[in-house]
Amino acid sequence: MLDDIDRRMVETLVEDARISLKELAQRVGLSSPSASERLKRLEERGVIRGFTVDVDPAALGYTLQAIVRIRPLPGKLHVVQDLIQQIPQFSECDKVTGDDCFVGRLHIRSIDELDTILDRIADKAETSSSIVKAQPVKRRLPPLL
Amino acid sequence: MLDDIDRRMVETLVEDARISLKELAQRVGLSSPSASERLKRLEERGVIRGFTVDVDPAALGYTLQAIVRIRPLPGKLHVVQDLIQQIPQFSECDKVTGDDCFVGRLHIRSIDELDTILDRIADKAETSSSIVKAQPVKRRLPPLL
DNA sequence: TGCGCCGGTCGATGTCATCAAGCATTTTTC
């Protein structure tokens, strides 16, 4: 699926996506045009969805994170989903199997803010929140086969 | 904390971190050197932690995702944490308050693989897994104040 | 009022991305 050079390119770009093509090329042992061509194909194949920036929420004042499980009351599933999407402090949310229909990550500046946000959901769903104390595994790639 | 130009720079880079300085500059209405200077300071301030690539796990064969809650048995907390860190299919894991000590995201190619991985934890912790059916909120930034 | 600082522009210079041409190796086809 990915050969060794592709893997090293992806791993290199995960560390610094704004590296020059020239440097990327020499790190994986290719010429710039070849690296450019491979990069283009990784994007075309959908392996690389895009290039982005890693922003630290804490540096923006969001010193707290919570993982919130949400179980909409009967008939409220769509309302709740819309509500979640409209609350920008949810930086991600998954719809999952099981009783807890949604699991989301909330970035907040205080416990107060958590309370305010959950109040908006409280009459449409049961919620269960856990404050993030540490991140033993920071965002990383699964193994590149 | 962030002025309007900073915000637009960050938002632009979230969309495409490999854009040229020149284009970034003209999108926010600055000259290239000014944009370069601001970018450098956003990194120095820790607002921007780095530039990275958005890899699609599905394109690598990881067509399934699970959210796993993990409650280590008494005395097993550190062993479990080490184990989680060593399992590369965990793309992220948070240590949280409450009974479920850890919440992680697992990328797997089949239900079989889920079973295999959870077996490695089973004698040290209780786990509760939910398969991700959809992602109503894809990874996004909290509001930039 | 005058001084110094901050954040900006402009223009020159060296680095980089990109394109076309060509080459070696592998795959396909008859």
Place this chain on the structure above:
DNA sequence: GAAAAATGCTTGATGACATCGACCGGCGCA
């Protein structure tokens, strides 16, 4: 099994870009 075609690479030329120094205007402050 040999000719043809397709891959994937390199090199060198050209135009675009990042970066640096010099300079400028507005603002806070003694």
